[in-house]
Amino acid sequence: xxxxxxxxxxxxxxxxxxxxxxxxxxxxxxxxxxxxxxxxxxxxxxxxxxxxxxxxxxxxxxxxxxxxxxxxxxxxxxxxxxxxxxxxxxxxxxxxxxxxxxxxxxxxxxxxxxxxxxxxxxxxxxxxxxxxxxxxxxxxxxxxxxxxxxxxxxxxxxxxxxxxxxxxxxxxxxxxxxxxxxxxxxxxxxxxxxxxxxx
Numbered sequence: 001x002x003x004x005x006x007x008x009x010x011x012x013x014x015x016x017x018x019x020x021x022x023x024x025x026x027x028x029x030x031x032x033x034x035x036x037x038x039x040x041x042x043x044x045x046x047x048x049x050x051x052x053x054x055x056x057x058x059x060x061x062x063x064x065x066x067x068x069x070x071x072x073x074x075x076x077x078x079x080x081x082x083x084x085x086x087x088x089x090x091x092x093x094x095x096x097x098x099x100x101x102x103x104x105x106x107x108x109x110x111x112x113x114x115x116x117x118x119x120x121x122x123x124x125x126x127x128x129x130x131x132x133x134x135x136x137x138x139x140x141x142x143x144x145x146x147x148x149x150x151x152x153x154x155x156x157x158x159x160x161x162x163x164x165x166x167x168x169x170x171x172x173x174x175x176x177x178x179x180x181x182x183x184x185x186x187x188x189x190x191x192x193x194x195x196x197x198x199x
Contacts, residue, residue, distance in 0.1 A: 017042055024052040029061055036064035040071040050080035059091055070099040078106045085114075085125050097128055104132040115141050127154045135161045143169035150177055152186055159190040166194055 023035035032052070039045040046069065053065045069077040084096035100107050107129055114126035123145065130138040139162050142154045147169055155173070158166050174187045 017045060021045060021048040024048055024065075029058045032056070032058070033061045033064045036061060036068045040068040042068075043072055043074060043076075046072055046074070046076045046080060050076075053080065053084075062092060063095055066095045066099045070102050073103050073106055075106055075109070078103060078110060082110060082114075085122055086119065093125075097125060100129055101132045104129075104134070108133060108137065111137075111141055115145050123151070124153050127151065127157050130154075130157050131161060133161075135163050136165065139163045139166045142166070146170070146173050150180065150183065152183060155183070155186045155190050159186070159193050162190060162194045164194060167191060170194070 017039060020035045020038040023031050024039075026032050026035070036049065036052070039049060049065050049068050049072075053062060053069070056062045056065060066081065069080055078100065081096045081099055084092050085100075087093045087096070111126060111129065111133070114129070115123055117123055117126070127142065127145070130142055133141075139158065142158050142162065143166050145151050145154045146158075155170070158170065162170075170187050170191050174184055174191070177183045177187070
């Protein structure tokens with residue numbers, strides 16, 4: 001389900017953010033949803049939104065909270081959403097990825113840490129986040145990843161966003177994984193695309 005990217009009535013109209021934060025604790029899901037939308041874009045609401053997200057179980061309300069954090073878009077908002085890349089709930093994980101992809105500048109300072117995470121699933125999702133980053137920065141991070149491990153997802157992203165800086169790493173990767181099914185083909189596609197763009 002896509003995140004709402006339009007302006008929320010609450011943030012446009014002002015209103016009482018204290019009441020909105022209090023409503024995040026309401027037993028009524030509709031009230032929590034309305035409060036989350038009203039707090040979109042309000043920097044002072046990040047702690048309350050982060051706390052609400054940690055306990056929210058209604059997907060529609062969680063999505064509204066993620067959207068509110070995305071609309072704020074600062075470092076604290078990103079920090080509030082990063083833990084959900086580890087969620088066992090696929091819907092929550094997908095919402096976190098979508099929100100973080102919309103905030104490439106705010107997410108950038110955390111990318112090196114994500115790419116070195118001990119959880120391979122987190123590293124895979126970090127490659128997805130790199131799609132919206134500055135191409136040169138994304139290339140450096142993705143090349144570092146493929147030089148350390150076999151990572152088809154990183155190669156797919158390099159095919160889309162990689163700069164000529166990626167060519168040496170991809171060529172070494174092609175030799176290293178020559179006997180691995182499917183990977184040499186993916187690497188050759190990436191090299192051809194980037195070489196073509198270079199020319």
